[in-house]
Amino acid sequence: MSEDKRLLLKGNEAAVHGAILAGCECFFGYPITPASEIAHAAAEIFPKLGRVFLQAESELAAINMVFGASATGRRVITASSGLGISLKQEGISYIATCELPAVIIDIMRGGPGLGNIGPEQSDYNQVVKGGGHGSYKCIVLAPNSAQEMCDLTMLAFDLADAYRIPAYVLTDGVIGQMMESVTLATPRPRKPVPEWALAGNSETRRNVVTSIYLAHDDLEQVNVNLQNKYAEIERNEQRFETYKTDDAELVLVGYGIISRLIRTAVDALREKGVKAGMLRPITLFPFPKDALRSLAAQNVTFLCVEMSNGQMIDDVRLAIECSRPVNLYNRMGGNVPGVEEIVNEGIKVASRNPQERLT
Amino acid sequence: MAEKHSKKFDVEITVDECKGCGRCVAACPKGVLRMTNKVNMMGIVYVEAANEGCVGCGACFYTCPEPGAITIYELDGGENGE
Numbered sequence: 001m002s003e004d005k006r007l008l009l010k011g012n013e014a015a016v017h018g019a020i021l022a023g024c025e026c027f028f029g030y031p032i033t034p035a036s037e038i039a040h041a042a043a044e045i046f047p048k049l050g051r052v053f054l055q056a057e058s059e060l061a062a063i064n065m066v067f068g069a070s071a072t073g074r075r076v077i078t079a080s081s082g083l084g085i086s087l088k089q090e091g092i093s094y095i096a097t098c099e100l101p102a103v104i105i106d107i108m109r110g111g112p113g114l115g116n117i118g119p120e121q122s123d124y125n126q127v128v129k130g131g132g133h134g135s136y137k138c139i140v141l142a143p144n145s146a147q148e149m150c151d152l153t154m155l156a157f158d159l160a161d162a163y164r165i166p167a168y169v170l171t172d173g174v175i176g177q178m179m180e181s182v183t184l185a186t187p188r189p190r191k192p193v194p195e196w197a198l199a200g201n202s203e204t205r206r207n208v209v210t211s212i213y214l215a216h217d218d219l220e221q222v223n224v225n226l227q228n229k230y231a232e233i234e235r236n237e238q239r240f241e242t243y244k245t246d247d248a249e250l251v252l253v254g255y256g257i258i259s260r261l262i263r264t265a266v267d268a269l270r271e272k273g274v275k276a277g278m279l280r281p282i283t284l285f286p287f288p289k290d291a292l293r294s295l296a297a298q299n300v301t302f303l304c305v306e307m308s309n310g311q312m313i314d315d316v317r318l319a320i321e322c323s324r325p326v327n328l329y330n331r332m333g334g335n336v337p338g339v340e341e342i343v344n345e346g347i348k349v350a351s352r353n354p355q356e357r358l359t
Numbered sequence: 360m361a362e363k364h365s366k367k368f369d370v371e372i373t374v375d376e377c378k379g380c381g382r383c384v385a386a387c388p389k390g391v392l393r394m395t396n397k398v399n400m401m402g403i404v405y406v407e408a409a410n411e412g413c414v415g416c417g418a419c420f421y422t423c424p425e426p427g428a429i430t431i432y433e434l435d436g437g438e439n440g441e
Binding site: 034040117177 | 426
């Protein structure tokens with residue numbers, strides 16, 4: 001790659017470039033709107049670079065191919081949208097239990113059920129809370145631009161490898177399908193195959209990748225180890241962005257496309273005399289609890305803006321242990337709230353007196 | 360610039376790929392596209408290219424969330440187009 005290479009890309013395409021730059025060797029997937037451009041771009045780029053692109057017969061097949069490729073120590077990626085992620089959950093639980101790294105991109109669309117192809121954020125619970133069976137979690141990164149689709153996909157590979165954990169890139173249909181200018185980073189040097197990987201030869205014969213532990217105590221120990229790892233991730237990897245929070249009395253919280261609307265809304269609210277600020281979680285697991293707690297200590301009121309029935313708001317409330325009022329403004333069904341709607345809601349929330357706000 | 364205007368384009372909707380979201384109708388600067396009252400194989404009301412005047416800008420193509428639903432052809436045949 002030449003230096004300062006800028007391209008006009010859809011968020012979905014940028015994620016594929018990020019995967020390539022991170023040294024990803026395999027893509028296994030099954031197309032679904034609004035994540036199809038990821039498969040399209042991967043189909044175009046991966047084979048040219050001698051890497052594997054395979055359209056599986058189903059989402060279930062795709063995630064199990066990811067499982068297999070990851071067990072051989074290769075960087076591997078898959079992508080889908082809400083209903084496809086639901087299908088992949090079984091495999092993701094296996095990958096998480098086997099402590100294998102993998103990157104999964106979820107471009108959220110309208111749900112539940114077959115839903116529609118509009119943008120939504122309703123996969124939050126099924127992605128951030130684990131989603132499949134068992135007590136596991138995955139790292140979740142939430143980009144809000146095509147540039148971040150590229151950068152955070154690269155970061156997802158690094159974090160997945162560092163902690164041997166599946167890492168999600170979670171965003172909505174708007175970010176996935178919106179075209180923006182993207183500056184490509186320097187490609188990562190090729191990684192050696194890790195020592196735990198399986199190669200089907202005598203040297204790796206003693207490596208075991210499994211998620212079945214029939215002795216209860218053994219399985220409990222696996223669970224304890226996983227929880228310790230998640231605690232370590234929560235200590236080290238909380239990422240977030242703040243905007244005008246220093247003197248804020250009302251803090252709007254949102255991720256993905258919502259964070260870009262909120263940023264505009266914060267400026268508009270300040271023009272109308274409301275001391276507003278923004279907190280955007282960049283990692284959804286680990287959730288930026290420390291940042292929220294320090295904001296709560298400033299006695300702010302929170303307003304969560306979501307394109308779901310209010311899923312992230314639970315984590316905001318838990319992070320601050322309900323010590324401050326947390327309000328919700330949400331749209332669903334593929335609708336994106338307008339800046340004006342958010343501003344009006346912000347004024348409404350800010351105009352309540354503090355006692356009222358706490359109830 | 361006259362040369363540029365002489366180019367002719369044609370926009371084609373692959374009816375069964377269309378999910379009827381209407382983004383292309385909103386995006387088209389020349390009002391070429393419109394929503395029909397007919398349904399496709401999936402039972403979804405779809406968009407059709409109702410009028411002449413496609414300038415090949417690609418706005419509909421880029422805004423369409425369904426890869427493969429919209430194809431834009433640049434027509435051969437000089438000024439008359441075919």
